[in-house]
Amino acid sequence: MTTTRNLVLAAWMTEHGYSSNTLADAVNQAIGDLTGRLGGLDGSSVRDWKSGRVRWPKSASRAALEKVTGLPATALGFVPRRRAASAPALSQEDPVNRRSFLSATAATAALPVPAVGAPHLIGASTVSMLQRKFAGLVAGDHQHGGIRGIETRALELAAEAVHLQSRGSASQRVRAQLYGLAAAFTSSAMWAAIDGRRFDAARRHHERASSLASMSGDQTIQFRIWSHAGTLYRHLGRPADALAANDVARNLSITRRDPLFGSLGHARHAAIHGKTGDGPGVRRSLGHAQEALDRADKDAPRPVWLEAFYGQSELDSLALAAHLALGDWAEAEACAHRSLAALPPHMHRSRGIATARLAQSQLGQGDFGPAVCTAMSIPQGAQRHPRVSGMLDAFGTRLQERAPNSPHTRTWTQHQREGLA
Structure with missing residues (x-):
């Protein structure tokens, strides 16, 4: 039988710096986290995945790999085996105990697995349910900021959106929406980590969020993720990286289609210019931000995360950060008063x-x-x-x-x- 090399998995490993041995170690550790007993994979096991000799890893290894990567096995290039209606049992070769594995993986599922043989359609109602949860997460962030509970909850919901991909059938549109929601939840975890000054975690969340967003094709969430990356590097004192990351967001076509996105991109660019001491850059970017905000259609439908915080008050807040970094105290004070006067009361x-x-x-x-x-x-x-x-x-x-x-x-x-x- 001929085999087809799994180029998707190989590309993911290259992008994230994994060798066959280090990925095997990470998956073994994830199996241990799920079941209490370390896995028994080695580099040759991963090489079998990459070569295509193993097209669908065993259930324990597959769940652990999805935990490590944040992606469903099908998104990593694996192909499910066609099986009869009976549920597959773990073979004696599986390096885990069946009962502990099923208990652990069940804990990560927010929706029940349908009975085998009964088709389960994932549709608009499931997407709407996750969107409501995302709106609640955004509201909690504005009240409480970067607490670990928000970060943890966001990651749980991201995992829920990802795992739904393998728990039933869905249209291509719904699958794209699920990837977009998983990216949105992960970007919220990233923002909570930035806000809580947990920068190493924020970088890890950025990698996962950007990968999920690219599979969704949703430019609005791609903008959020790269705009957050710009803020991350600004807080890390790396303005060159901040400008580059924010440029990725600003160069997306969504900023030309909707001036509100363009305004936010310019305003965050101004804050970064402040860190570099570039006064003309600050004033130029703030001028572009204000002009775009004035042009934006206030009634146009937009993602909940953008509607929840961006407007004149946030523009003035970013202007405040920029002028403060420049040491332009009087202008910073004026921006602060304007921002506070227009700030919604729930944004503590x-x-x-x-x-x-x-x-x-x-x-x-x-x-x-x-x-x-x-x-x-x-x-x-x-x-x-x-x-x-x-x-x-x-x-x-x-x-x-x-x-x-x-x-x-x-x-x-x-x-x-x-x-x-």
């Missing part, structure tokens, strides 16, 4: 960040009393957000440097002590 995390930046802009102008009052106005809950707490730590350090003997500095120090008590 964004309000905390904008208020902390307002305090920094006032401090930069030597207005120590107003700066301390502004910083102290941030609720204790918002002060515990990783980004806000980092800003306030920097604020306190700068205040101590500029006015070590000021009563305002003593007031701030006492406030911080009481908050930690």
